[in-house]
Amino acid sequence: MSGGRPGGLARWREHDHTRGSLLASLAVLALPLLATNLTGAVLYQVVDLVFLSRLGDAPMAAVIIANQTIWQVVMMIGLGGSFATQALVAGAVGAGDARRAERTAAQVLVVGAALAAVVATASLFAEPLFRATGAEPSFAPYGVPYLRLQLLLAGGLIGAMLFRAILTGAGDTTTPLFITIVQTPLALLVEWAAIFGHLGLPALGVRGVALGMAAGQVFALSVGLRVLFSGRVRLRLRVGDLRPDPRLARRIVRLAWPPAVQMMGLVVTTFVYLRLAREFGAAVQAAYSIGLRVGMVVPLVSFPLASACATAVGQALGAGQVRRAWRAVGAGILIHGGVLWTAALALVVLRVPILSALSGDPAVVRYGAEYLLFLGGNFVLMGVQLVVMRSLQGAGDFLVPMAISLGGALLVSVPLGYLAVFATDLGPRGLWGASLVGGAVATVAMVSWLATGRWTRRGLGVRVEAGASAG
Numbered sequence: 001m002s003g004g005r006p007g008g009l010a011r012w013r014e015h016d017h018t019r020g021s022l023l024a025s026l027a028v029l030a031l032p033l034l035a036t037n038l039t040g041a042v043l044y045q046v047v048d049l050v051f052l053s054r055l056g057d058a059p060m061a062a063v064i065i066a067n068q069t070i071w072q073v074v075m076m077i078g079l080g081g082s083f084a085t086q087a088l089v090a091g092a093v094g095a096g097d098a099r100r101a102e103r104t105a106a107q108v109l110v111v112g113a114a115l116a117a118v119v120a121t122a123s124l125f126a127e128p129l130f131r132a133t134g135a136e137p138s139f140a141p142y143g144v145p146y147l148r149l150q151l152l153l154a155g156g157l158i159g160a161m162l163f164r165a166i167l168t169g170a171g172d173t174t175t176p177l178f179i180t181i182v183q184t185p186l187a188l189l190v191e192w193a194a195i196f197g198h199l200g201l202p203a204l205g206v207r208g209v210a211l212g213m214a215a216g217q218v219f220a221l222s223v224g225l226r227v228l229f230s231g232r233v234r235l236r237l238r239v240g241d242l243r244p245d246p247r248l249a250r251r252i253v254r255l256a257w258p259p260a261v262q263m264m265g266l267v268v269t270t271f272v273y274l275r276l277a278r279e280f281g282a283a284v285q286a287a288y289s290i291g292l293r294v295g296m297v298v299p300l301v302s303f304p305l306a307s308a309c310a311t312a313v314g315q316a317l318g319a320g321q322v323r324r325a326w327r328a329v330g331a332g333i334l335i336h337g338g339v340l341w342t343a344a345l346a347l348v349v350l351r352v353p354i355l356s357a358l359s360g361d362p363a364v365v366r367y368g369a370e371y372l373l374f375l376g377g378n379f380v381l382m383g384v385q386l387v388v389m390r391s392l393q394g395a396g397d398f399l400v401p402m403a404i405s406l407g408g409a410l411l412v413s414v415p416l417g418y419l420a421v422f423a424t425d426l427g428p429r430g431l432w433g434a435s436l437v438g439g440a441v442a443t444v445a446m447v448s449w450l451a452t453g454r455w456t457r458r459g460l461g462v463r464v465e466a467g468a469s470a471g
Helices: 008-013 022-055 057-068 070-094 098-131 137-152 154-170 174-196 206-230 246-278 282-295 297-318 322-349 351-358 362-394 399-422 428-452 454-470
Strands: none
Touching: 022 057, 022 154, 022 174, 022 206, 022 282, 022 297, 022 322, 022 351, 057 070, 057 137, 057 206, 057 246, 057 282, 070 098, 070 137, 070 154, 070 246, 070 297, 070 362, 098 137, 098 154, 098 246, 137 154, 137 206, 154 174, 154 206, 154 297, 174 206, 246 282, 246 399, 246 428, 282 297, 282 351, 282 362, 297 322, 297 362, 322 351, 322 362, 322 454, 351 362, 362 399, 362 428, 399 428, 428 454
């Protein structure tokens, strides 16, 4: 690790999360992550939605449907890689093995580059992929070109996600924040210019949305690589570390695929629900797609604390401090629950004005407001489930959270959704209620597994195995 710099910023970057106040550690980790999400996700999503709403309901719904289905698969694979990266780096840093953390980080970037190449190839099949979402045929002229460009430029997203995961696992969440503060306005500026034809650019419509997003991500990745190789942060990569290491790459993939599959299970559920919502007409499907996009804001506010818990748990177990890992989970549930429930309450109370600002169709507003009411119930459950899930993953326990999450989504929510649509007269609210039941089942199962304590032993086992192999 690089030497610390004097001043408050260095103390945040170099903070030792295996000792001292646990609340201070969570604050040092979570506050920059929260600021990053508020700037890079919430602010971006809000302004992006405003731009999309000016294009009309059909282009907006097409972009959202592409984002919530096919593009979400890419996002979830990237998240799986970032979760595994965070756990491996956190365990190595907690054990005081900086070189293992650095070698792991370099191989993560190599694996990420290979993934980006595969995703770019998928852009050749944008049209059949968009049709597979079940979107209204009238949405295709907007959704297909948007999706094609998104897949082609996915390397920026994947690389930027992995860079943030590397530093988050190392305990440095301030550097990604500073990069995001510049990245977000840059992305929005390019998006605005490319959508509407400003600053000498042609008016590209929905393609401008993809270009703006990609511009910000490529900028973040470029700066991130410079930072990692310069030694200005806790880890310093060397060019030689980028030489492919098949054994380490396989280990990374082995840990990354369960959370990736877990996240993709949620995408499949969204895909199925989009098709089921279509049974009630285009207005319900549009309302569901817009409600999904609006609902993304709340987890973006709360997720940083859950991610901070993953780092705290991973570093504690890497240092052999099981009791501290338990305390991190407990503190995370209390704080995260309060934040998420407050944000969910605000979303429910303001659901009609929010949707009215995004759509001029009264039917879309009515159905969307009903969906957000049920979504608020899901957020209440998520106040507990998300911290537990990320803490287990931070400990290196990926298989059990995957099984529980997939079970709740594919074995409960999806079958109940089909029954609600085709075997009852509950209408759209039956579909929304099925999702709530699946979330409740998954939450109870996740907490029950946490209570067994087996994840603490499994987490330490992963650390020991990784350390022995990388040494």
